[in-house]
Amino acid sequence: MTSKKSVKRKVTWLQIVTFAFATSISYVLGVVSSLIFPVLGAPGVSALYVAAAIYVPLGVWMGLWGALAGYFSCLFLGLYPSGYSIVQSLVWAFADFFEALIPVLIFKIFRINPDFSIKRPKAAKLFPILISLGAVLLLLGIAVQVVWGATLGEPFTSFYVYSVYIGTALAGLGIILGLFTGDPKTWAAYIASVILASLISGLWGAATLTLYNFPPPLPAEAFWPVFVGWVIGDLIVLSVIATALLVALTPVFKRTGLYVESWWA
């Protein structure tokens, strides 16, 4: 009898086709999000980027296919309707690649089998709000400190201290509640994924729009407004919409054989 570990899984049409369709869905949702909830002045950036709720869960379910779906949907979003050039779009699109790559790395490196079943529904409803709110306060506090507090001191330093304390407390409470929601390993990995993915994606996305690109389409001074808008939008979408999709569809992906155990297959 062949043991499960010795079977080498190969990439099948099912994964390729699902990746292609998921890329289309992410692209359409990306276009709709950036038109309905735009971060004004930064085309393609949305304060509620619903597309992230497709390719980030896809990363949890289908490994690197999710990251690729994020990259290509963002590449086309950069070209139309955002109007960035092909070179700028090729660089910028890595923001969404990294956004889906973070959960892939966390779930695969720590060998976590995602089990998003919910044992305490109230905790499941509350924790995304607390984590989003806490992370937003933390981010605002850090932004104020970096831009003004470091050079001008009070009252900006006090704002920084209070927002960081309150933000950390709320996010901490959210994380604890999240661990009580169901399987602690899965939820801890997911919460870490949401926060890290939003930050890293926002950092790359805002930096390639304002600081480093061929050339950056926006002035360097626009970095902070774009970064804060990007991260807040992603945090809300990932913690609310992506969580709902993961809870509802993880059993479906596992049952249909679409779930990828390794990186690609």
Next chain:
Amino acid sequence: MPTVLKELVGIEAVSKWYMSLHVVTKIFIPFSISLSILFTKDPISVIPLILIAVAYCRISGISLSLLKRYILVIGSMTSFVALTFILFSRKPGNVIFDVTLLNIKAEKGIFEWRIFITDVALSYICLFTLRIFVMIFSAILLLGTLTDRDLVWGLRSIGLPLGFAIAASLFFRGVQFFISDFYTVREAMMARGVDFSRISLIKKFFLYINALIPLLSLMITRSYEVSMALEARGIAPGTKSRSLYHRPKMRRADYALLALNTLILFTYAMGSLC
């Protein structure tokens, strides 16, 4: 075969001559124009690039009325660039306008928020705004002249396995499938009593978000059907096609346009060094 832009917004290039160019040429032209933006240092140097991009759009037969669809992008980006240079930065130069909006006495100095306009700031606003036009025209040129068949044949002609070509083709088909599935789910909601004309925007948004679950389920079902059809034909993702129905060839016009655009790119690169 419809171009990418035709599938998205119904507009495409009508010039048969331009559309018959090799896929490499059709990609390299907008690529070189967009790369040339990197070497522009002042508004004057951007104007020739805009003219080149517009000329290519005209040659390819893309209607410039398409620019209307980008008005929101152009308007929001231009105003954001202007506001950034006026409200959030202080470019040294001849001061044209200077007004203090907010003044807070901080521990180590004074926090001032000013409307500060100099001639250098205005020059930067012009530079960034003109660049936006080059970016948009080069993006229109790329998407308006590239068909999904170009991409599929291009991928096959460089010897990549069928998995790549089919994924590229399915991406374009997938956009239409998703929109059609969305209307199906929406009609199912309406059949169950949802009146989209009467409910609030927030409730509508949450209903559409809930629709993502059946939409993804439909995507999984469709993926199964398509992959089964491919498996049934005995094609593996790694299969390399031995035969090509269409073998695109580089012609003189392709070589000439590639040389011309390399020259434009080279001129801009050298100009930035001087």
